[in-house]
Amino acid sequence: MLHYILGDIMNKYDVLKEYYGYDDFRGIQEECIDSILEGNDTICVMATGGGKSVTFQIPGLMLDGLTLVISPLISLMNDQVLNLKKIKVCAGTINSNTDEYEESNVIKDLKAEKLKFLYLSPERLLNPKYEKLLLECNISQLVLDESHCLSQWGHDFRPSYFKIIDFIKKIAKKPIISCFTATADDLVIKDIKEALNINPKIFKSSFDRPMLYYETIRCKDKKMFIFDFIAKHNDVAGIIYTLTRKNTEHLYQFIKEKGFKVSMYHGGLEDDVKRKNQNEFLEGKTMIMVATNSFGLGIDHKTIRYVINYDLPESVEDLAQQQGRCSRDGKRGVCILLYNESDLYINEYFINQLEDNTELSSDEIKKLKKRKREKLNDIITYATTNKCLHQYLVNYFGQIHSSSCSNCSNCLDSYEYINAIKDARLVIEFIRHYDARFGIDTIAKALSGIKTEKIKKHNLEYSRYYNKIKNIDYVKEIIVSLLNDNYLIRTKGEYPMLTLSNISCDLFKEEEYFIRVFKENNIVNRLLRPTTLFEKLLDYRDKKALRIGCPKFKVLREATLEEIAKIKPQNLNELKKIKGMGEKSIAHYGDEIIAIVKESNKI
Structure with a gap:
């Protein structure tokens, strides 16, 4: 485990390569890392899948002291701690799933100043027992993940986040404050700055993910659509999001009864059931996850190839966050929103439930309901627009996307036109x-x-x-x-x-007056099938990494796979000549790789 100040012996590029297996930073990662290492409070608005965790973990590894990460979801905390331990970094979390033995070990490492990362919920942070313990630590960086939760204008407002400033004020030496979110407009950023009393450097990545194909479908029989879809793509990992626990359970049961291996996840399940279901999906034992929005934040499953919204999300922000689970490795993916007017009854029900919120005044509830309805109108517009879907999303988040994308149902040949x-x-x-x-x-x-x-x-x-x-x-x-x-x-x-x-x-x-009518197309079928030899090798490598629980680059590097696709070795002797294919790699993967190459030659 790491017990020394990494910044004294390695630069950010060395850390990226050694611990994460990448040669280059992506998007605004490097700018954000530089800002944090320079000691600046920083707000990073980065699209889901853009590599937020790496962006605060590299400074955390290089700085002296502890990085304290405040996160709203247990699944996110557990997953990131597990991944840090895989790369030999001392990390821990204390949450409702942590048993006494594990908690005592985390506290022991914390007191011994061995712990580099500690993940907590905001509620746990304000517990007097843990607050006292943390105030005695050398906290070099305080990270607020999903920091839009600080804002009443955010799509996932959590009042407990407001109290974090009280803890910050008690710290003898103020740490660097790093805020990360995938979805924040100017109102949300203003709230974050005021709530934390900071004057940060602000970085925003592009919200466009051009490798994703977006489609909206007005769908009367959603269950039959799901059945037809997964029957064609049951060998590809995907998530189907619903808005309610009831819909999650009904759809899960429907898919299971049709004979497919499927997992389910929502906040009402017992913790051990959630862990079991999540792990089965992450390990590739099931290829379909039916879930509410409580699943997915921080989950390191980069080869999810489709995300289907079975119900209309509450906002464009929720939609973008859920679509962000798709193809986090930068490869092609498919995001489909199913929509009909009956969805709106569920959305209106959730908006009206705000009346029961005892933590807000009646005036605040009124404003929040108005804001929620504005958000609902925005997602309805996305579902029904005839304009480019990539353009709509990018423009919604305040950025410019001026031309058609050629990668959504509105820009491609997914409709026919009739005179109405x-x-x-x-x-x-x-x-x-x-x-x-x-x-x-x-x-x-x-x-x-x-x-x-x-x-x-x-x-x-x-x-x-x-x-x-x-x-x-x-x-x-x-x-x-x-x-x-x-x-x-x-x-x-x-x-x-x-x-x-x-x-x-x-x-x-x-x-x-011509209107569009959706017609069957082969776009999705084509996108979800690996076509080139390189894509097939990537698909094999990614699934193998999932099954053995190992980082993909430690199975086989992409440069090695590119060389195999180029040379097309026909036997193990030829495969041995390719850089990156050592004796262990040949023993573990050689026969399967040669089989993929030979099968590709037949096509």
Whole structure:
């Protein structure tokens, strides 16, 4: 284990190579590391998968003293401590999963000044027992992971984070404060600065992840979509996110009954069950994880190739964070959002639950509900826009993405277009006739002839518009298209209605109005299949590393795999000539690699 000041004998590049196996830093990692090592308080807004942990761990390794990491999730803490121990770094965590023996060892290492990293929740930090112990330590860096939790404008606000400043004020020698988050706009950053009373250097990485293919699908039968998808891709690791524990359990059971190996994760499970399910997925024993948002933060599974949002997330920030679990190794991946209007009932339920928050004043609750509804409208726009999805996400986070991406369902050939001028006029006539009194769901049901209590209450079954268009999904596609083209406006508030815009009447002057209808495509199938020999070798190496619990670069380096793909050795003697294929590598992987090369030659 590491017990000395690494910064005295190694520079940041040496540490990166020796402990993490990389030759170069990515994105803004190096700038953030330099800022921390120079003693600056630092806020780093880095897209999920951008390498946040490496960015604060390298300064932590090089600085004298302890790096104290405040994190909101037990799974994140456990996973990062495990990874640090794998590279022979003395690290520990104390949380509700820590038994007495393990806790006593962590405290022993802490008192002996051996511990380089200690992970705690904000609640545990403020426990008098641990606070007293920590105030006696030499804390060189205090890291706030998921620091958006400090802000009421953040998508995952946690009041306990506010009290961290009280602990900081008690430290005799103020440590460097490093804040990390994947999702923070200017309001959130302002809150972080004020809550911690810091004037930090701020770094933001690009939010664009061009290797990911984004797709949004208006989906009536989500379960059948999931079944069809995993039947085609059951050999690829992926996460299916739901919004509620109930949906997680129902979908898990459905997939399991269809005969697939699947894991489940949500906050209501017992800790030992969560650990077991998480480990089965990380070790490749199951390829599918059905989970709420409580799964994934800090999990080091770089070869997850797809993320499906079964329910509409609460915000674009949540969506981006969940999509960030996909292909953290920089390879291709697929992110699909399934959407229909019934999702909104769940989202509205969660917003209304804020009334029960006893830690906020009524005025704060009112403001927070308003903000949450604004966030909900933003994610609805993402789900229904006909513009580039990469562009929408990047622009949402305040950065520029001016052109189409050629890697989302809106930019590629995922739709066909039909002329819906007659039916679009009917929608506008209906809204005008009823003076904008109804929302999307009621309008669509009335026009397609679906009788509900609300339809009967308002006598819409006797309307001249009732059952005029027949197909409810088609009606909803028309409404979404009219909203995107500004012919309609969706009002804000708890019960949004559809109203006409100042250009609605212009549609009656047009001869044509084309709307998009989703069609089957082979894009996803193509993206989730390794095609080149190099990709197949990478896929083999990544799965092997998962199964044996070893860093990928310690199995085989990418440069070695590139050389194998180029030379295409046909036997072990030829394979031995390639740099990086020593006797141990030949013994462990040689036969399997030759089999992959020969199989590739047949294609």
